[in-house]
Amino acid sequence: MRGLVAKISLGIIFAEIFLALLANFIAPYPYYRVDLENRLRPPSPTHILGTDPLGRDVFSRLVYALRISFAVAILSLAVALLIGTALGMVSAILGSVTDAVLSWIFDVVYAMPGFFIAIAILLIIGSGVMGTAAAISLTLTPIFFRLSRSAARGVLVKQYVEVAKALGASTLRIALNYVGRELMAVVIPAAVYMLSDAIALEATLSVVGLGVNPPTPSLGNMISEYKDYVFVAPWLVATPIAIIALTIASLNILAKELDKKLNAFLEAA
């Protein structure tokens, strides 16, 4: 049962990535083509998900939105993961002043609600794909920092690391071979969880009017554009919302499964 649910989740994510990668071949119309004659049409054979207030094909926009939203989420996550984990490891291994300063900086960032940081960044960089990715990654970086710092500290006091140190292993070797290895089991499932956070954050930012700028479609700004038409054309906003819910639920299930598998693997090894 559990295995089946996880497989379905994996299938959903792969299908979405497939759609996102091949957006230009799959979308039946250009996502920006306006057709004022056919506005707010309900789903039909020519437009499988109907048309929006400007007569644009919703399915085509959705496929491109998947591409943009995934790109923003993966980019911001990768940056946050690299910076957060690297600094967390450095902080744990070097300790003393470095640790105190880094922890202090991330504590201050963490003390503000993540959303506020995101908005402040968007104010400085300006909204758009890059601005949104930067905002999301800065919100996620402290989480990776804290996670990897505490995990790395846990590894450093283990006996085999002490032995390696006594045998004269260099700091770099300990960092990569011992700490880095065990951190993977903590950071990778967390990254899958946070991919869903990144997608959620993009949607939240868009609803407030920040985030990726229209006419470039993203899951978030489609929702924010179409939410004003709930009375006239409820199916418009329902589709991107359903996709986001499906994506986040699948990612959460996958993260849980991955967590179990990786821990079992590490214990066996």
Add this chain to the structure above:
Amino acid sequence: MWLHILKKLFYVLLVVLTTTAVLYSVARLFPGDPITVLYGETTPSPDIRKLLEARLWLDKPIYAQLLLYWKRLFTGDWGVSIFSGEPVLTLILRRYINSLALALATTITTTALCVLLVYLSTVKGYDKIFTQLATVSTSMPAVLWGIVLMLVLALLKMPIPFGSIVMPLATLTIAGVGIFYTILKNLIEKAFSEPFIEMYRAVGMSRARLFIRALHYAMPVYVTAVLYRLGLIVAGAIATETLFSYPGMGKLLVDAFSSRDYPVLLGWSAMISSTLALLNIFGDLLHMYIDPRIREEK
């Protein structure tokens, strides 16, 4: 214990000073000074510009501006909103009370609902269905639940009450129950495996009364979890408040950002960062109050 609180208070002070300092510098280094924003398309005469610059301390170096700002921050004079001319402190306090009402109401409804659901699932055995529902609840960010609620109201042909507390409260409760249900259920299940509960069971206590004992045992950790998330509720509320035009801190922030109203932004960040840090301390104290073991430790 007092030393511990004092240390924490010092920490709050540092957090507030740092966040305002960073924001102040960012605001000042950002292209487009407040006077240009204030005048929009028109340009003020050189005399007026000079007067305004003196009033906003734009003629002083940035560290002097910052020191002056900090001084005013602690004397209660937070400046006036560039946009509306209203004193920032009164503007923020009014919105703050609205947000506080929303946060409190959300915490109460969420907790009440969670306790009820966990009771039904652990004592009455509706575990499976609620766990599924919790998964559904956590599969969307709070704002999107707001839009789903809008969608439901639209399908029922009912008007959407913009500006009232009802919609944000319902939205945040739906989004919150999923998270807190899982936390509380795990805590209660852990409590049920403790020896003292076994003892009560052996004595012949009913399931319902056992649940109350377990709840008492689980409360300290649950309260910490809630307080920790209260900050997230504030953050999640920003978007939800904006969606339903609820006049709270969230809407204030978004409005202040779009009109580049720096005095309001600074006041906002000072208020929120100190609130979050103080809540952290409050959580510690409450923890000590509920759990005597911690009191002795500190």
